[in-house]
Amino acid sequence: MxxxxxxxxxxxxxxxxxxxxxxxxxxxxxxxxxxxxxRGRLRTHTACNKPALSSDHKVARLRWILSHINPFTGNQDPTFVDMRNVIHYDEKWFYLNPDKRRFYLLPSEEGPYMAVQSRRFKLKAMFMAIIGMPLYGIDGEMLHDGKYGIFPFTVQQLAQKSSKKRPRGILETKALQNINREVIRLMLLTKVIPAIKSKWPESLAKDVVIQWDNARPHQVPRDAEFIEATTTNGFNIQFIFQPAQSPDLNVLDLGLFRSIQSLQYQFFPKDLDELVQKVKDSYDTFDPEVNKYIWVTLQNCMIKILKAKGGNKYKIPHMNKKKLENIGILPEIVVVQKEVVVEAVEYLNTMFRPANQGNEEVTEELEVDAD
Known part of the structure; x- marks a missing residue:
């Protein structure tokens, strides 16, 4: 038929x-x-909601990406800047168990029984993760895996009442539900910054850039204690904000959180303490090779965003990174076609050019950014 x-x-x-x-x-x-x-006449496709972008969002995304491309002259294709001193930072909720699990059972086996007290109020905890590019030597040996740690927003407090699980007065773990500016500051001071200083590769300069999103609690503290923590021992730790509505410009949202969650869901934690431990174990066992691939995917997504005029209506690019790695031609820094950069700059020039100027030169500020 x-x-x-x-x-x-x-x-x-x-x-x-x-x-x-x-x-x-x-x-x-x-x-x-x-x-x-x-026969290939039909294919299945999963559509997901993406962040809605205004024209200002698209312009900000274009300018951000152009600022991450090295200057070029002549007919040579440019490359992205070296990102080995950049650390990506983000938070994510991890749940005790997913709503559904898939198993492969024998016909005579009974299906596993899963039950929760409430489908609305699920046991969960928020984690803060920081990740950088893995560092490799001349011979290809891994010098640093790029992992600096994942930290839960939990506290230890005394149980106020007795229950069938524990007696009254024993220390129990509670997940913080209100992650505000002060909680973020305390986590940065006590966990994030010390972890970066202790694990930072000796071969790199100590000028560290932490990239995070524009969430409301993400405010860079300006007090003397925080400034001292970011500048002692020769370090110069700076914070930058990625463009709004742009999870595709952060390697954690781009793939690392999904990899960690898939590993965590392979276990069956019974309480919050086990959940915290399984998430940390999943982070520790996360393959540094996959981390390297995600950073390459990030640069390819930037190229897609340039072609989409700052939009996010594109497919996550796949370039057979494992195959390229096996034959030794996987690039650490991706090359961008000059025509793509020029077209993006011309589009920005059109966006910023006043209507009465026609084809005249754009403002000096934009020319500097385009360069």
Whole structure:
């Protein structure tokens, strides 16, 4: 039975979300749809909500990416700047268990039983993670894995009442639910900055840049204690804000959190203490090779954003990084086509040029940023 592409596309998208509704609208059998997928006539696609971007967001994303490209002259294609001194920072909620789990069982096996007290109020904890680029030597040996730590927002306090799990007066772990500016400052002072100083590679300069998003609690403290912590022992730790609505410009949101969560869901923690330990174990066992791949993906996403004029309507690029790694041609710093950069700069020039100037020169500030 031959079905044309016009007939397949004539079904509205809201009737193409399940195979049942699709075959019902086409009035065909399920086996016909399976054959169409097997022959490549149909494909499955998962659509996810992406952050809504205004024109200001798109301009900010373009300017951010252009600032991360080395200056170039002539016909030579430019490259991204060296990011080995950059550390990405973000927070994420980790839950005790997912709503659904998939198992492979024998026909005679009984399905695992999962039960929770409330589907709305789930046991969870927020973690702060920091990650940098892995550092390799001339011979390819790994000098630093880029991992500086993952830290839970939890406190130890005395139990006020007795329960079947523990007696009254014993120390128990509680997850903080209100992560405000002061909590972030304390975490930076007691966990993040000491971890960076103790694990920072000796071969790199101590000018450290921490990139984080524009969440409301993310305010750089200006008190004397914090300034001293970021400038002692020869360090110069600075904080920069990535563009708003841009999780695709942070390696944690781009792939590392998903990798850690998939590892954490392989276990079955029973309480908050086990959840914290399993998340830390997942972070520690996270493959540094995958970390290197995510930083390469970040640079390729930047190229996609340039081509999309600052938008986020693009597919995460795949370049067979494992295969390129095996043959020794995986780039640590990605090359950008000169035409892509020039086109993005011309688009910004159009956005900033006053209407009465036509094709005249743009403002000096934008020219400096484009350079």
């Amino acid at each position: 031959e079905i044309s592409d016009e007939i397949l596309q004539s079904v509205p998208l809201h009737l193409r979300q399940t195979e049942m509704s699709y075959v019902g609208a086409l009035k065909i059998s399920h086996s016909t749809v399976h054959n169409l997928k097997r």
